[in-house]
Amino acid sequence: MNADRVAAARAQLDVLRRDYRERTRAVLEALASRLVELNDVSLLDEVESQLHKLAGSGGSFGFAELSRESRGLELMVREQRGRRDDSGLASLAMRLRSLTRLLQDGTSRSQRERTEAPGEKGPGAVLVWSAHDELADTRLASTLSQFGHAVVRCSDQSQLEAEIADPEVGVEGVLVDLDVQGAAPAARKSLLEHLGEARTRGGGRPPRLFVLSSEDTLPLRLQAARAGASGFFVRPFDPMQVVDRLERLRDEQIAQSGKVLLVDDDHLLARHHAAVLEAGGFEVDICTDPLKALDAMDRFQPDLVLMDLYMPGCSGPELARVIRMHDAWLATPLVFLSAETDLDLQLTAASEGADDFLTKPIADGHLVAAVRARVERARQVAQLIHSDSLTGLLKHGRIKEELLAELSRAQRQGQPLSLVMLDIDHFKRVNDRFGHPVGDQVLRALGNLLRQRARKSDRIGRYGGEEFMLILPDCATDSARLLVEDIRERFGALHFNAAGEEFSVTLSAGIASYPATSDSGELLNRADQALYAAKQNGRNRVELAD
């Protein structure tokens, strides 16, 4: 999310806060007038329910005092309602009117509590300060640059720190060879401490720190971890490991944002929570009718559902039970956001499949942090369940499920979709000649390349051993061909090193597209046939089915 969207979300928070204040004033005034005019004890039901709502929502809009007072008054009214006691309705009206005093404007909450959105950008520069192993350095630099990273070689600490501090350089990672400091443990420790501090000095997102060493001991790894290092590579190392680590870390960073579906019949409160989460970097959709929540989930594919406990037509725990009946939503975190503080009700909600219970009013920062932690955890679990451990790409079964979902979305939205099958040429020869671990490195390199060239909406899977599938939504055959030709060329240009030998590998690909083919099985067959044709026609080429 960029700064403009965050600023827009914050401005919207201020507008919502004003709306809330006006609406609440009107509601309290109308209730107070009716109490005085009708002097009817049956109005207490409505008064209690309004106070319950205010207790839950006031704090969210920055009126914490209103929340507290409303909760106290709610308990008092509940008791009075139980006794069917109609004395003192006029004084209750006065107390309701006096609540409006707590709606005075103070400092805007969105100005007080700021939440940072994670940034998204392409590959940044990598600074390398190493102990002059020319050959290894050259290989590292060429591998990193093949994956789009500018490489800046530094010859001493002051140059390294100057580059880190220079915003023009856009440093994503810093790779430091501990051998530059000789073998003295104290000197290495101080170097790491210094760099750990230098990388966080800029104020923005600090560059990743990677440590390179010819020694591998626990104390050294511990020192690196204390300096905030994200990777520890032992010489001799494969440069692809560094690319791999950078790519995985970038995936994690992008995953810090996520999609949240808000299910709440109180539209204003839902819009407020949506604006808070959007200012925190999340993509948010609101559903005010719980009976339409499943449709909204199918359409929006949320990473987390945040719902109210009490809603008309269907309660939160009932909705949780219905959602959990669907295999596709078994692992999606369901979190209740409610004014209810009753522990028994929270436990009931949890037993229906909800994962957590947040109590309204909730501070903006707390809401964002709680949602972020759950989304990250859910993503880690989903990653473990659905991803291939070697490449981090989707497994066979999952990518086929994604094809069905993406194809029906393309059909609904009247957009094209392309399906690509890719297969490494003569891969058996790589394994036979250099061994399985080297073959694995080649597979990982292709995985990284695909991830880098793909858009956020594309889906990438490892379909079989050395066969990969790309699903490209909103991408017609011609654009798909351009992309796949680019991938083919880049993959063929990668240089691998093994057994003191440099080698390269090529791939072949077949493309089939919707709307020319509209059935998912047929789309798969036709992409497969196109791949077969590419192999038959000499390999290292891309063929179209249509």
Ligand SMILES: Nc1nc2c(ncn2[C@@H]2O[C@H](COP(=O)(O)OP(=O)(O)OP(=O)(O)O)[C@@H](O)[C@H]2O)c(=O)[nH]1
């Ligand atoms: N290193 C490694 N090799 C794998 C993995 N999975 C499958 N393979 C190997 O991939 C190779 C596939 O070989 P073939 O299907 O004969 O195809 P190919 O040699 O790529 O030849 P063409 O596809 O016709 O160009 C086999 O040697 C498998 O052992 C894996 O996870 N790691």
